[in-house]
Amino acid sequence: MSDNVKELSFEQALQELEAVVSKLESGEVSLDDAIDAYSRGTALKAHCQARLEEARLKVEKIRVPEDGSVPTQAEPFDSAI
Numbered sequence: 001m002s003d004n005v006k007e008l009s010f011e012q013a014l015q016e017l018e019a020v021v022s023k024l025e026s027g028e029v030s031l032d033d034a035i036d037a038y039s040r041g042t043a044l045k046a047h048c049q050a051r052l053e054e055a056r057l058k059v060e061k062i063r064v065p066e067d068g069s070v071p072t073q074a075e076p077f078d079s080a081i
Contacts, residue, residue, distance in 0.1 A: 005043045010051040017044040 005013060020041040023029055029037065 005047045008044075008047065010055075013044045013051070015057045017041055017048060020044065077079060 008016070020037050023037055024034060024041070
């Protein structure tokens, strides 16, 4: 488990988030552990949402040729937009 959420891929973060949710749902954690898990889960959720939004914006930038053929290029993604 990476302490820095930003270093995780979407898939890694989602897998860890699922584990955190399972841990919290089990109810078999101390209050302090539950608070720590909730905090980590919140960071993981935000990271996953940001990665999904980034992917959505990339997909929107794909140019479909006027003749309907398969796109051969996409504009570079600019996260500052």
